[in-house]
Amino acid sequence: DVKVTQSSRYLVKRTGEKVFLECVQDMDHENMFWYRQDPGLGLRLIYFSYDVKMKEKGDIPEGYSVSREKKERFSLILESASTNQTSMYLCASSLISGQISPYEQYFGPGTRLTVT
Amino acid sequence: AQSVTQLDSQVPVFEEAPVELRCNYSSSVSVYLFWYVQYPNQGLQLLLKYLSGSTLVESINGFEAEFNKSQTSFHLRKPSVHISDTAEYFCAVRRRNAGNMLTFGGGTRLMVKP
Structure with a gap:
């Protein structure tokens, strides 16, 4: 089974702090993705990476950056x-299109981040 | 840009009753469509998908969805729900010419009552 893990389930940070959310797939x-999930808005794509050191902005990249030094x-x-970055953050991964189970994304359990 | 609309944010239903969760998308070209389910305190899991072929697709736990090109819809149905189906359901469409990126709807919370 595909496994996507995220470093923390719950995180509380103060305004102005630098925050790192980690995601690992095995x-x-x-492809790897970062989304944020907010009630009524569904999932919104923050950033997408299709290879090591490669990244593309999603729909709401402002205030975020990403790093992909290793494939996993x-x-x-x-x-x-x-405070407006208080949200649930979900990581996902997938094969490139055209292979078995194209386009299916596998999700981690999420990190609920609260910024006070 | 493509968009996905889930018309109902919450759907309460009694156990063993039928249910339909509605999903409409905007696109003038062929699309790939997905339903994902999120159980409490978990990540999303793929429930079913439409890529091509038969317009009626089924999942292993009794859900089905029908791709209707003329109405640009992909509604999810189940003839008899269980308490364990309580979850949030997300409809998604693969973005054209955008690799593997998906656009998600706002989600529908299915609440099954005994």
Whole structure:
């Protein structure tokens, strides 16, 4: 089974702190994603990576950056956390399109971040 | 840009009753469509998907969805729900010419009551 793990289930940080959210997948997937989930808004894509050191902005990249130094690990960084970044953050991974089970994304359990 | 609309934010239903969760998408070209389920305190899991072929797709736990191109809909149905189906359900569409990126709807919380 594909496994996507996230470093913390719950995290509380203060405004202005630098925050790192880590995601690791064990299935050698090329693609990795970071979403935030807010009630009524569904999942919104923050950043996407299709290879090591490669990244693309999603729909709401402002206030975030990412790092992918190894294929299995994708980090989301909040440079200076703000209260409006309080949310559930979900990481996902997938194979590149055209292979078995194309387009299916496998999700981690999520990190609930509270910024006070 | 594509968008996905889930018309109901919450759907309360009694156990063993039928249910339909509605999903409409905006696209003038062929699409790939998905339903994901999120059980309490868990990440999302793929429930079923439509890529091509038969417009009616089924999951292993009794859900089905029908792709309707003319109405740009992909509604999810189950003839008889169980308490264990209580979860949030998300409809998603693969973005055209965007690799593997998905656009998600706002989610529908299914609440099954005894």
